Amino acid sequence: MTHFADPRPWHQREVPDLLRQHAVDPELGLSPAEAALALERHGPNALVNQSLRSPLSLLAAQFSDFMVLVLLVTAAVSGLIGDLIDTLAILVIVVLNAAIGFVQSWRADRALAALKQLAAAQATVLRGGQTRVLPASTVVPGDIVLLEAGNRVPADLRLIKVAQFQVDESALTGESVTVAKNTAVLPGDGSNALGDQLNMAFKGTTATLGRARGVVVATGMHTELGKVAQLLDQDDRSTPLQNRLSV
Numbered sequence: 001m002t003h004f005a006d007p008r009p010w011h012q013r014e015v016p017d018l019l020r021q022h023a024v025d026p027e028l029g030l031s032p033a034e035a036a037l038a039l040e041r042h043g044p045n046a047l048v049n050q051s052l053r054s055p056l057s058l059l060a061a062q063f064s065d066f067m068v069l070v071l072l073v074t075a076a077v078s079g080l081i082g083d084l085i086d087t088l089a090i091l092v093i094v095v096l097n098a099a100i101g102f103v104q105s106w107r108a109d110r111a112l113a114a115l116k117q118l119a120a121a122q123a124t125v126l127r128g129g130q131t132r133v134l135p136a137s138t139v140v141p142g143d144i145v146l147l148e149a150g151n152r153v154p155a156d157l158r159l160i161k162v163a164q165f166q167v168d169e170s171a172l173t174g175e176s177v178t179v180a181k182n183t184a185v186l187p188g189d190g191s192n193a194l195g196d197q198l199n200m201a202f203k204g205t206t207a208t209l210g211r212a213r214g215v216v217v218a219t220g221m222h223t224e225l226g227k228v229a230q231l232l233d234q235d236d237r238s239t240p241l242q243n244r245l246s247v
Contacts, residue, residue: 010200011186012185012186012187013185014185015158015160015215018158018160018215018217019160019215022141022142022215023142024143026144028128028144029125029127030127030140032127034142035140035143038142039138039140042140042222043220044137044138045136045139045140045220047115047220047229048220048221053109055102061101062098062105071093074090075090075091078090108232115204115225115229118152118204119136119152119154119204120151120152120153120154121135121152122135122136123143124145124146124151125143125144125146126143131146136154139154139155140219141216142215142216143155143215144160144214144215144216145157145214145215147165147207147213147214148207148210148212149207149208149210149211150206150208151207152205152207153201153202153204153205155219155223156200156201156217156219157215157216157217158199158200159183159201159212159213160183160215162210162212162213164209164210165180165181166178166180166208167181167201167206167207167208168206169194169195169202169205172202172204172228173193173194175195178209179195181212182198182199184198185199194224201214202223203218203224203225203226204223
């Protein structure tokens with residue numbers, strides 16, 4: 001489906017170029033067969049992360065680090081030889097480290113769960129010239145998505161038509177003011193902040209006014225919302241003790 005690779009970010013691309021790259025007619029959308037192939041190639045439009053862990057499993061995970069286990073063994077040896085001061089000191093450090101790690105992991109899990117709640121359940125797309133309401137998880141790059149006030153944006157879109165279209169991006173950017181969108185190519189070196197990308201609509205944001213049509217340029221974990229989820233889900237939630245020991 002993709003004809004060529006263009007290094008420029010989506011907001012600096014002309015609409016005709018994007019449509020040619022995805023081989024899609026903006027008035028017809030992808031055919032069902034093309035959409036099925038794209039879904040197989042790109043996977044579901046969903047935020048994928050580990051399942052929400054129980055408090056017990058979170059606590060147990062704090063003692064699975066190799067260096068923490070070494071400290072526990074050291075504390076046990078110190079206790080056996082009668083060095084109670086060192087034993088208590090090591091145990092206090094390990095317990096404090098576990099408490100910090102537990103809180104960090106618990107907050108990260110809850111943040112990931114909250115991100116998942118931002119994902120749209122359904123999307124209105126053009127498929128084979130027909131307007132269809134489909135599960136948002138089946139939206140693929142190249143799909144033509146139709147949006148109106150009240151809709152949750154199902155994927156990252158490059159807008160190709162707008163009519164007094166405004167979006168609430170507070171869930172993604174933190175900005176409380178709704179953003180008026182357009183289709184104009186943005187100038188510059190491509191480093192525009194998300195809130196300045198006025199020709200884009202991002203997964204998890206909400207349309208508040210007007211109507212729009214956009215071509216899907218990213219789904220699932222490749223969306224801006226997905227990148228946030230990856231940052232939360234990556235294994236760099238080390239505690240200060242683990243950071244010190246790993247140096």
